[in-house]
Amino acid sequence: MLLMIPLLGALLSGFICGMLGYYVQRYGVTTLSFTIAHSALAGAAISLVLGFNTTLFTLFFAVASALLIGYLTSKSPIRRELICMGLFSLLNAVAILMLYMSSTNVLSTVQLSTILWGSVLAITCEKIIAIVTIAATFLVYAVIFKPQIDAILFDQKLAEAEGVNVKLHSTILLLFVGSAIAIILRITGGFLVFSLLYNPVASALLLSKRANIQQLISPILGSSVAIAGLFASFMYNLPVGASIALLSSVTLLLSYVSRVTINYMLAQRSVRSKEGIGEAFTVHLNRVLIYQNVSDTVRFITVPAELPTGTGLPSETQRSPINLLDS
Amino acid sequence: MQPIRGEAVRLENVWITYSGAGKPAIRNINLSIPFGVLTLIRGPNGAGKTTLIETCLGLLKPIKGNAYLLGVNTKDERIFEVRRKCSYVPQDFMKPPYEHYTAKKVIEMGLSSNRVITDPLPDYFQYELEFYAKELDVLSLLEKPIGILSGGQQQKVFIVRALIRRPKLLFLDEPFSSLDKESREKVTEIVVNYIKKHRGSSAIIVSHSFSKIEEYADIIVTINDGVITDIRFQR
Numbered sequence: 001m002l003l004m005i006p007l008l009g010a011l012l013s014g015f016i017c018g019m020l021g022y023y024v025q026r027y028g029v030t031t032l033s034f035t036i037a038h039s040a041l042a043g044a045a046i047s048l049v050l051g052f053n054t055t056l057f058t059l060f061f062a063v064a065s066a067l068l069i070g071y072l073t074s075k076s077p078i079r080r081e082l083i084c085m086g087l088f089s090l091l092n093a094v095a096i097l098m099l100y101m102s103s104t105n106v107l108s109t110v111q112l113s114t115i116l117w118g119s120v121l122a123i124t125c126e127k128i129i130a131i132v133t134i135a136a137t138f139l140v141y142a143v144i145f146k147p148q149i150d151a152i153l154f155d156q157k158l159a160e161a162e163g164v165n166v167k168l169h170s171t172i173l174l175l176f177v178g179s180a181i182a183i184i185l186r187i188t189g190g191f192l193v194f195s196l197l198y199n200p201v202a203s204a205l206l207l208s209k210r211a212n213i214q215q216l217i218s219p220i221l222g223s224s225v226a227i228a229g230l231f232a233s234f235m236y237n238l239p240v241g242a243s244i245a246l247l248s249s250v251t252l253l254l255s256y257v258s259r260v261t262i263n264y265m266l267a268q269r270s271v272r273s274k275e276g277i278g279e280a281f282t283v284h285l286n287r288v289l290i291y292q293n294v295s296d297t298v299r300f301i302t303v304p305a306e307l308p309t310g311t312g313l314p315s316e317t318q319r320s321p322i323n324l325l326d327s
Numbered sequence: 328m329q330p331i332r333g334e335a336v337r338l339e340n341v342w343i344t345y346s347g348a349g350k351p352a353i354r355n356i357n358l359s360i361p362f363g364v365l366t367l368i369r370g371p372n373g374a375g376k377t378t379l380i381e382t383c384l385g386l387l388k389p390i391k392g393n394a395y396l397l398g399v400n401t402k403d404e405r406i407f408e409v410r411r412k413c414s415y416v417p418q419d420f421m422k423p424p425y426e427h428y429t430a431k432k433v434i435e436m437g438l439s440s441n442r443v444i445t446d447p448l449p450d451y452f453q454y455e456l457e458f459y460a461k462e463l464d465v466l467s468l469l470e471k472p473i474g475i476l477s478g479g480q481q482q483k484v485f486i487v488r489a490l491i492r493r494p495k496l497l498f499l500d501e502p503f504s505s506l507d508k509e510s511r512e513k514v515t516e517i518v519v520n521y522i523k524k525h526r527g528s529s530a531i532i533v534s535h536s537f538s539k540i541e542e543y544a545d546i547i548v549t550i551n552d553g554v555i556t557d558i559r560f561q562r
Contacts, residue, residue: 147444
């Protein structure tokens, strides 16, 4: 029973981060959410020094920064990446300065290490209820506004041209991200919370090219690495945030290796079988130019002796990125 | 200067500069497009045609001057509501092979700006979907993922999506770029008929390669190096 609450907390944290991370990536607001994650850290540092309720103040700070970033990026002529990086530097400086200027009492508290490195002790029933509430509210929002959200996911510029308020929906997404980060911050730590937001979706993007599968895989991976990180933290007495971040990075690396291996195997198979997914077209210096339909890449690989060759390239290659991984 | 009622688009001394660019993409543009006309914008590559069309839609905001779409300044918050009366087929429409949305779903998305999940599709949707899809020879492709369709087929799907919105103003950016001769003529015929059928609707077509549309265009705007060099009224 003692382990149940942290376990449930890790599972839900991973799920909500993986779910929101997918939308963050497809909406193209990764830099914005990164800045919000660090504003939550600054909020937590300020609250610690001033003696406010850390969770509530962090939540307030994250939500306020989400609204500010949403407003600035829609109004300012300056590129939003520059705005975000400027705010990111400022907020990090605020966080560090607040901690530096605080009393020795604050520096020696468990709360400080919780904010910076995360702690399983920070997972409480209240936080689990908060995470469930945020996740449920987001799901309700995503279902009600599915037509607009689908239009944004499919083509943001076209959706905007057709009258979908893309900036409003992006700001709403950032609000959900800000709220989730404010709650999860004390579990994973302020410096590593974004690893749960980005690494699962980055792994999902590598494991599948289909958006609906990515949408499914991302929260599953998020939950899995969060639980595995929690266990690693228990077993080896490590900071829970670093354990989760490390495992999510390992998952990302394994996903990359899997993608490269799958691409290679598919290309090999297509060379051996004329009816495979790709076809061999031209032979040049013992190498064959392969058009690979599934992974949308064009690559050179070694020619087997029995290779049937053709001439010319399909017109589709003109719109495919050229990836010479094996050349 | 107040926008005149009855103008679909009005640009007053408009300058657009992309962030980081040394010189403006378009400069000192003055243009008025009334309702019920077919306008062709032509010019060489890099002349500023797409910038001009995106400025009309309010996707790009002028650094100087004002742009009005259906009488509303594109810097106004109400621009989202106005855009719901417009349709746009972008130049860079191609989707990657793994894009999973079906062609029908993509067309349906065109009606998403006014809908939440509980709102039904309009009564005319199914009829017009079949009509335009049949006319453009994509009826049998509606249930297929958009990503596996060829460039020409995808472009036709986006044209169906634009038309099914029943727009007051139709923006088509290089709509013939991936189409064969027969399809180009079909699209021209459909757009011309659309304007005739939906009285008061306008279409603005950007094209640098196809001359057939010139026969039907009421206004031909020539742009070069970011400046309008000629405006010809044919009717």
